Each structure stands twice: as structure tokens, then as C-alpha cells.
Amino acid sequence: KNLQNFLDLCFTTSIIPQMLVNLWGPDKTISYVGCVILLGSTECLLLTVMSYDRFTAICKALHYVVIMNPHLCLKMIIMGWGICLTSSVVLCTFTLDLPRCRNNLLDHFLCELPAMVKIACTDTTTVEMSVFAIGIVIVLISLLLSLTSYGYIAQAVLRMKSKAGQRKAINICGSHLTVVSIFYGTVIYMYLQPGNRASKDQGKFLTLFYTIIIPSLN
Structure with missing residues (x-):
């Protein structure tokens, strides 16, 4: 939970100040390094780890301390951060290498991946399909694991x-189930559409949910 809070703190402090500057200040630019930082996220797999933690706390309460030992927690966190950081590096590399023909005007609150892809002046089918494929693997698998945990939790609660x-x-x-519902709902709508068919205004609105509202709820 402390690592989740640390992630949310990093998430919001890297996004909100820059967004406020762009919205209210005369300078509406962002550096290349700042844009790279804003493209990363490890939220989904950490939510899955938290789902398993709650499953253990309710369904295997007497064995919780033995199962959720520090060694297992450390391995799950390292695995979650490692997978998500690797996927972020791959997607960031694909996205930032796209030619933009000096088109550096980004119609968004921040450096959101779909918005970065839209300003490219070349065929982006490969990048869009890569985003879709990685999203299928990471987001849907982590969502399935979270739903499985909550399925067992629901059965245990009904038997009480x-x-x-x-x-x-x-x-x-x-509270965690609320966060899971909002996060996966917005992310699936944003990223798991071939060709990124979501409108610009919808994309901006949904981005605010999983970059500001969800970390605040956590």
C-alpha cells in the first residue's frame, strides 16, 4: 500500500503542476524530458497486487501473515513495476521516434500517448497496434486477475x-473496488480501441480521471 501511495504521489506531482502551468500561465510548452516522464505508468499491476492482498485478508484471514510475507510482497511489487516500466519504455520509444515534421502543437492537457501519436506525420498503424497489443496483455490480464480475486471475496462475504x-x-x-472500476473503465476505453477512435475531447476528459481523480481517491 505504501508503494501504491508513492506511485500516486509521483503520478500527480509529475502531471498536475505542468498541467496547471499550461492551463493558466502564458508559457504552454513542455520539455522533451518532461514529456517522456509523463508517458510512464505502473498503476494497473499494482492494483492487481492490492486485489490479491484483499483476497488474502478476507478469504484466508488466519493465514494472511504467512502468505503475505515481506518476501512475497517484494517479489510481486518488483514484478509489477518491472513489467509496466518495460512496456512504458517500449511504447515511449515507439511514440517519440515518430516523425512530426515540426508539428509540435499538442492538443491535450499533457503528453498522453494517443495524443502524441495523432500529431505524427507518417503512418502510425504499427504503433497503434503495438499499443493495442500491449494493452491487451497487461490491462486485460491484470483486470481478469483483479476480478477473480473479487469473485472469491464476494463468495466469502455472502457466506458470512x-x-x-x-x-x-x-x-x-x-474504496479499492471503486478505484479499480474507474481506472480500468477509462484505460480500456482510451487504449484498447484499434486506431484510437476516441474523440479528442473524450480523451482529455478521461485522462483527468486516471491521472488525477484516481490517485486522489487512493
């Missing part, structure tokens, strides 16, 4: 005879 126990379980999972 104590109303107090049910309320406690709901309190443990409620």
Missing part, C-alpha cells in the same frame, strides 16, 4: 453469517 463481518469486508474492499 455475521453482519459486522460483512460490513468490515465491504469497508476493506469498497
Whole structure:
């Protein structure tokens, strides 16, 4: 959970200040390095790790300390960060290498990957399909694992005879389930559309959800 909070802190502090400068200040530029930093994210797999943590806390409460030992937690976090950082590096490289023919005007709040692809002056089919393929692998698999965890949690809660126990379980999972629903809903709509068919205005609105609102909820 502390690593999730650290990620959200990094996420918001790298995005919100630059966005406020661009919205309110006379200077609406961003450096190349700053744009690269804004293209990375490791949120989805960490949400999956948190789902497994809640599954263990509710479905295997008596064995929680043994199962969720520091060694296992460290391995899951390293694996999650490693996979997402690797995919981010690959996608950033593809995107930033696209020729833009001196078109450096980005119609967005920040350096969002679909917006960067749209200003390229060449065929972007390969990049768009790469984004779609990596999104399928990472986002949908992590979502499936999260839903599986919550499926077992729902069964365990329904079997509880104590109303107090049910309320406690709901309190443990409620906020995280809300974040999971909003995050995956917006990300799937944004990235898992071949050819990035989402309109510019929809893209801007949805970007605010998973870059500002979701970390704030966390």
C-alpha cells in the first residue's frame, strides 16, 4: 500500500503542476524530458497486487501473515513495476521516434500517448497496434486477475453469517473496488480501441480521471 501511495504521489506531482502551468500561465510548452516522464505508468499491476492482498485478508484471514510475507510482497511489487516500466519504455520509444515534421502543437492537457501519436506525420498503424497489443496483455490480464480475486471475496462475504463481518469486508474492499472500476473503465476505453477512435475531447476528459481523480481517491 505504501508503494501504491508513492506511485500516486509521483503520478500527480509529475502531471498536475505542468498541467496547471499550461492551463493558466502564458508559457504552454513542455520539455522533451518532461514529456517522456509523463508517458510512464505502473498503476494497473499494482492494483492487481492490492486485489490479491484483499483476497488474502478476507478469504484466508488466519493465514494472511504467512502468505503475505515481506518476501512475497517484494517479489510481486518488483514484478509489477518491472513489467509496466518495460512496456512504458517500449511504447515511449515507439511514440517519440515518430516523425512530426515540426508539428509540435499538442492538443491535450499533457503528453498522453494517443495524443502524441495523432500529431505524427507518417503512418502510425504499427504503433497503434503495438499499443493495442500491449494493452491487451497487461490491462486485460491484470483486470481478469483483479476480478477473480473479487469473485472469491464476494463468495466469502455472502457466506458470512455475521453482519459486522460483512460490513468490515465491504469497508476493506469498497474504496479499492471503486478505484479499480474507474481506472480500468477509462484505460480500456482510451487504449484498447484499434486506431484510437476516441474523440479528442473524450480523451482529455478521461485522462483527468486516471491521472488525477484516481490517485486522489487512493
